[in-house]
Amino acid sequence: MSKRVVLLGPPASGKGTQGRRLAEELGLAYLSTGALLRSAVEEGSELGKQAEPILARGEYLPDSLMCPIMGEWLTKQTGGWVLDGFPRSVPQADFLADWLSKHGQKLTAAVMLEVPVDELLVRIGNRIECPECRWSGRRQELNRADRCPECGGVTGPRADDTPLNFRSRLAEYEEHTLPLVARYESESLLHRFDATTGADDVGGRLVECIRSLEAHGQTA
Numbered sequence: 241m242s243k244r245v246v247l248l249g250p251p252a253s254g255k256g257t258q259g260r261r262l263a264e265e266l267g268l269a270y271l272s273t274g275a276l277l278r279s280a281v282e283e284g285s286e287l288g289k290q291a292e293p294i295l296a297r298g299e300y301l302p303d304s305l306m307c308p309i310m311g312e313w314l315t316k317q318t319g320g321w322v323l324d325g326f327p328r329s330v331p332q333a334d335f336l337a338d339w340l341s342k343h344g345q346k347l348t349a350a351v352m353l354e355v356p357v358d359e360l361l362v363r364i365g366n367r368i369e370c371p372e373c374r375w376s377g378r379r380q381e382l383n384r385a386d387r388c389p390e391c392g393g394v395t396g397p398r399a400d401d402t403p404l405n406f407r408s409r410l411a412e413y414e415e416h417t418l419p420l421v422a423r424y425e426s427e428s429l430l431h432r433f434d435a436t437t438g439a440d441d442v443g444g445r446l447v448e449c450i451r452s453l454e455a456h457g458q459t460a
């Protein structure tokens with residue numbers, strides 16, 4: 241059965257690292273909406289032109305822009321997936337619920353990665369991304385030549401990973417995304433994870449949890 245998982249958590253809580261790993265281990269598609277938008281900005285596409293000033297301010301893009309992009313991506317999928325960065329607001333969660341119901345599909349789980357703010361700030365200062373393949377991780381994970389461990393590209397910090405931009409993204413998260421935690425909890429879909437214990441430990445627990453959901457027939 242196909243598993244469909246959404247990841248919730250503040251900026252730098254590890255959604256990218258854990259999302260990619262979960263998708264790889266369980267054979268699912270993976271989408272980071274943030275990475276998709278940063279690629280659009282670098283390509284200078286219409287979407288990128290609209291997104292650039294919004295990303296620079298650390299704000300969320302309008303739901304009216306994000307929902308059609310997601311609809312297009314979801315339509316192309318033939319199996320399960322892990323979404324990192326969608327839904328990020330109640331209207332986006334409504335859109336996803338409607339889309340799934342229209343297509344006879346169900347969400348398997350909403351995963352909440354919990355990390356305290358002071359730890360998030362440390363991670364923001366240490367985070368780098370590869371503009372070629374969108375690998376994201378910590379400086380310590382780079383190979384000897386300081387190149388991307390996945391594709392060998394030249395990595396660097398994300399333009400939005402400044403303390404000021406982080407505060408703005410955190411405020412957006414608290415206002416628009418946190419309400420989804422209660423919503424998914426009330427739908428018995430929420431799984432909370434202490435995401436401070438190291439990437440391998442968090443990843444191991446997460447994969448085991450999502451696998452066990454399938455084993456117990458809770459997916460559709």
Ligand SMILES: Nc1ncnc2c1ncn2[C@@H]1O[C@H](COP(=O)(O)OP(=O)(O)O)[C@@H](O)[C@H]1O
Pocket residue numbers: 250251252255272273274275277294295298299300301302306324325326327328332409
């Ligand atoms: N679903 C979404 N709705 C609105 N804006 C989004 C969405 N997904 C990504 N973005 C934009 O992309 C930015 C970067 O997202 P992301 O890479 O997930 O970083 P982080 O989780 O560290 O904030 C967000 O701050 C926001 O501006």
